[in-house]
Amino acid sequence: MKGNELVRVIATHVFLQGTMGGMRLAAPLLALQLGYSAVAVGVLIALFAVTQMLLALPAGRYADRQGLKRPLALAVVAACGGSMLLALVPTFPAMCAAALLTGAATGMTTIALQRHVGRAADGPTQLKRVFSWLAIAPAAANFVGPFVAGLVIDHAGLAPADLQSYRVAFAVLALMPLISWALVRTLPEPPIAPPVAGARTTRAWDLLRDGMFRRLLFVNWLQSSSWDVHAFVLPILGHELGLSASVIGSILGAFAIAAAVIRIVLPMVATRTTERGVILAATLTTAVVFAIYPLLSSAWTMGLCSIVLGFALGAVQPMVMSMLHQITPHARHGEALGLRLMTVNASSVAMPMLFGAAGALIGVASVFWVVGGVVAVGSRAVWGLRAGAQSL
Incomplete structure (x- = not known):
């Protein structure tokens, strides 16, 4: 391109x-x-x-x-x-x-x-x-x-x-x-991939029968949920620690800037990285940061954690999108992207309500630890990720 x-x-x-x-x-x-x-x-x-x-x-x-x-x-x-x-x-x-x-x-x-x-x-x-x-x-x-x-x-x-x-x-x-x-309107585009002759009618949900696609979708959900819990729970944690609204906003802003910066850096190191390696490093980093976050009481240390988390989570989506296009057939890329977008948006709607209820029940710090634990356990799924075309 x-x-x-x-x-x-x-x-x-x-x-x-x-x-x-x-x-x-x-x-x-x-x-x-x-x-x-x-x-x-x-x-x-x-x-x-x-x-x-x-x-x-x-x-x-x-x-x-x-x-x-x-x-x-x-x-x-x-x-x-x-x-x-x-x-x-x-x-x-x-x-x-x-x-x-x-x-x-x-x-x-x-x-x-x-x-x-x-x-x-x-x-x-x-x-x-x-x-x-x-x-x-x-x-x-x-x-x-x-x-x-x-x-x-x-x-x-x-x-x-x-x-x-x-x-x-x-x-x-x-x-x-x-x-x-x-x-x-004048952008050239590759020809539309024709359906395979004699192939049976497919449904988008058939994509979930492929184990590699399910694994990738689960890994993407882990990262998306981590993004949501940080955006939703951090202001509550900051409020409990007595931080001002501007300080909390600055911590969240540092996260957003870091997520953007890492996406500028990634194209420069693409030849020296693999999708699985980046996703695994990001997953383990997220688990460690979530374990540390509730133990902090300084805005500066929380800001540093926010930056590290921004680097980690910001790096994941490009790698997920790259793998998704390699493990799904060309004729079904749109379906795969639609299924991914649907799960991410559904998670973004449901997770804040779940986090809010959990925070009221077990405390905000425990929410960070529980989600970090889930991410750490879920890192096992990253080991099995393999890029390569699949026949769905």
């Missing part, structure tokens, strides 16, 4: 997902300003993930059949439509509809672009490189979208944060997917 093509793919991802990032800032703020409760805002935020979870498998199969551009065209229409709906009708029901539409657009974009990059890459080494670069896009999108939305809300109205400024912000966010389409 050529460098300029990869840059266009990354920018496409940034602008389309940036629309959802901006909506996740602007829509809840407007809902609160209109007098809706925190519970209603929580439901609104959850809706951004619902369609990503429910439509992941259909979106994956559609990408397998149609390639890159048709799924991206649908994503652009959904993202633009959801944003413009709020620019025209800034009401709470419209916010809910817009959340569902922009969430669906982001999910379809993620699957289609990941599938395209995996198909266009030339060999395992380039797979690791391109997925490391592509993994930077969500972090950039989650900066660009909220930054643009916040800037417009503060300066585009007759007064900061008035209704007119929100309308303008939603209209500006609706333009970002159009930039994505301009970038991707």
